[in-house]
Amino acid sequence: MEKAPQGDGGAQNPSPAPAKGLRGHPWLTLFAVAVGVMMVALDGTIVAIANPAIQHDLGATLDQLQWITNGYLLALAVALITAGKLGDRFGHRQTFLIGIAGFAAASGAIGLSDSIAFVIGFRVLQGLFGALLMPAALGLLRATFPAEKLNMAIGIWGMVIGASTAGGPILGGFLVEHVSWQSVFFINVPVGVIALVFGLVILKDHRAENAPRSFDVLGILLLSGAMGSLIWGIIQAGADWGWASGNTWGCLLSAMLLFGVFAYWETKVKEPLIPMAMFRSVPLSAGVVLMVLMAFAFMGGLFFVTFYLQGVQGLGPIDAGLHLLPLTAMMIVSSPLAGALITKFGPRIPLVGGMVCTAAAMFGMITLSEGTGTFAMSLWFALLGLGLAPVMVGATEVIVGNAPLELSGVAGGLQQAAMQVGGALGTAVLGAVMSSKVSSDFAENWTAAGVPGEPAPGLEQAAEFGMVPQELAQAPGMTPDMLDRIGGVIHDTFLDGMGLAFTVAGVVAAVAAGVAVFTKRGENAEAGAGGAHI
Template sequence: MTSQTTIEKAPQAPEPASAPAKGLRGHPWLTLFAVAVGVMMVALDGTIVAIANPAIQRDLGATLADVQWITNGYLLALAVALVTAGKLGDRFGHRQTFLIGIAGFAVSSAAIGLSDSISLVITFRVLQGLFGALLMPAALGLLRATFPAEKLNMAIGIWGMVIGASTAGGPIVGGLLVEHVSWQSVFFINVPVGLLALALGLVILKDHRAENAPRSFDILGILLLSGAMASLIWGIIKAGESWGWGHLYTWFFLILALVLFVVFAVWENNAKEPLIPLGMFRSIPLSAGVVLMILMAFAFMGGLFFVTFYLQGVKELSPVDSGLRLLPLTGMMIVSSPLAGALITKFGPRIPLVGGMVCTAVAMFGMLSLTPESGTLATSLWFAVLGLGLAPVMVGATEVIVGNAPLELSGVAGGLQQAAMQVGGALGTAVLGAVMSSKVSSEFPANWKEAGIPTPPAPGLEQAAEFGMVPQELAKAPGMTPEGLAAISKVIHDTFMSGMGLAFMVAGVVAVVAAAVAMLTKRGANAEAGAGGAHI
């Protein structure tokens, strides 16, 4: 109850630390550079590992479920720990948690590269996710505390540019490393980057702590929220992976998550120093920003999941070529992120956010026109439009969430922003995966029959249609002719394209809903209060 009263006070002015810094330590733009190097390492790791998965599977003899958990274990740890990690930064200082996160992430990356079993790889990926959770909200907390309000949007714009470029550049870097070095190098590369980020952080970063930051920990709140998040993400992942959405276990974990969230809300409403003061959500713009981040990640990550299979399966491109085909997405995010920051500073976040989600919806609906014969120009156009739409949302939603939170809760707000993105991505991948699977199951038999293939489909071909990939061993099957292989390949590709089209349709509708939610956003109250802050 005490915390809710605090939330309702008049907006705070930026803390005095935002005045121009002398020397290296605490300099705003150098702080941004040091933070960006660390964030780049974590963002790159989100997509670079996907390219390495086939090589890991072959080298360690892993099953499909094992390979999925290389990603899912990381995602689960990251999503569960982000808000608690933000609280740690608010309590002990964002510089300390950032440096610990950098060091732990680099060490766990090296441990993965040295692992000789799939169980060790998954274990250290979970550890990697926990350290990544320490790092990400601390980065936002450092930017919030270092930059004056009128420069914060531009700083977050560059920060978003680094995340966007690293995320989209992952497949290119991963493809080059896997093809020319080894899958282990995908993880070893984090060691020198981590050492650089650690050295920069020790020299440049300045510790910032709000005077009224919480001094105790809501242990029960941490346990309840962690349990709720774990149950939610676990249920989503397993539903898309093996159980299905109608399975008893799926509903058990989803209902358990709902119960734990309700108990968490009741507890937080009465806790003396709650983990997440619920008064934060009385801010409609902050709540809208969280929902917007979930919906954006749902559409983006869910849609991008199928794009990679389209490029490598249907178009039969190599990992490196697939990454290069995504360059328009990367390039547009690099160019438009700082521009988005400038526009948000001048006009506020609402118009750029609505425009960004409209562009995202246009890109998703536009990708419905892709066919197995679509050329580079067609894919590049829609990837560029997608990058143009995502940039202002990544920047603007972050500013809305962090900017509308009290300064002493900037770490919690940063954790909320990142957790919303991870949950949205998990939902998008799982839900759109289920949509794809259902569409393939309903159309594959009819497409097979329509193709006039006399023999029934071999086991596994329907699953191949979910990925758009024709099994390599099919060409060597007894009695297989070039005409027969071409007919089967067409059935697999056509069925995949139909399922992908439905998935893009759902993602487009979600993006339209997100555009409506964006209408509820506005500039952070603290940013408005600091309009006359110090100049850099």
């Protein structure tokens, strides 16, 4: 298998000189960047548990709630690779600190917003600033740690991302129930201040010697347009347009055309946004695809789990978060184990095994119903955490380790961009699957339940969330029996849609297990053993 060319600056990377004092100390650097990365990773999932409260408070529709997540993930995905280049060119410390400050400010603005449009808009801004600090964090680690300890540092870095991603719903549940949904965003302000102070005191500037001197503006526009068209078309297909609509197909075909033009342009421009030569490495390409598919299944599925717990199971936000504790705990416990296995045996076997477990968990969650007990739910959530941990830890090593050293910022951005694109696609596609299934099954379930008359406006939308409207009990002529029947229709229809969504997620995870077969440790990742490269 051919590797991407290493270039002049990629052949050797001497270990950094030992740090004197606080600035540039490897383990303190790891701590400083972990605080910032934790904040961004949390925000990828912490909002999921707050979605029902946001929907009730601001009257959001399903597609608007999807854009609260997708606007953030899409902005991250589009900007990450460019942000990686900015770090390589102007210094990872500077871009990291700007990202921290902007992310905290955007978070505070979201908490002060009183309309869904402002929430979505500031979430996009939040994602753009988050993109600045994610690849910069990885660049700082690679510049600070000696070769023999870099694998361990990247493993801890990946563990922080995995644990933060999984821990979002628990922290979110506590904040939503005891404070407000706005506090989910306000909490980033003090955390951001702490990260900024540590960053100013501890982080040491680093710039890649062979970093690009110009930026591929057209490439940025083409990639942004392609991703935006793809996500927008999928969301609108499930929400308003339908899959047979000319608008839907126009968006999807535009996305494919823009992706094609982007790929062609990247082979012609002098300093491309994404050097296509990187993808000559089969393991690197497999790692990128694996991240997309893993995030598709995980983030897309998690979007519905929170509504299932609060709507169908009738749990409060904090109880819903606690029910996801097996997922979080298993990721935290198994991440170090996964790191050790990957270090000893290489990434292929742990990654394949992880995605098999993830697929099994997704197929298992198809069985979730109104009567499912805590033990059965915990079993599937724990299996999902066990499966995700190796991928969260190992994919970074696969992608960055198989990339040229002078493109470390780009590789770090590519790894995170793949995760954000997968999450946005998963939320959009599975949301569209859910909406289509609800639309096709609601009327049939209404008739089968023996409910007289036509359903009131808004009840079909309630079935997309699995939540019986509180005001339904006060409707004229509503009896307890009728309320139970209508509640049953809403819950059954939601479970039909969720079951189909988890089926799709399970198939995607199974495909990801096949893709993981093509991964392997790269030369840069093997530096700890051989000392030749980082």
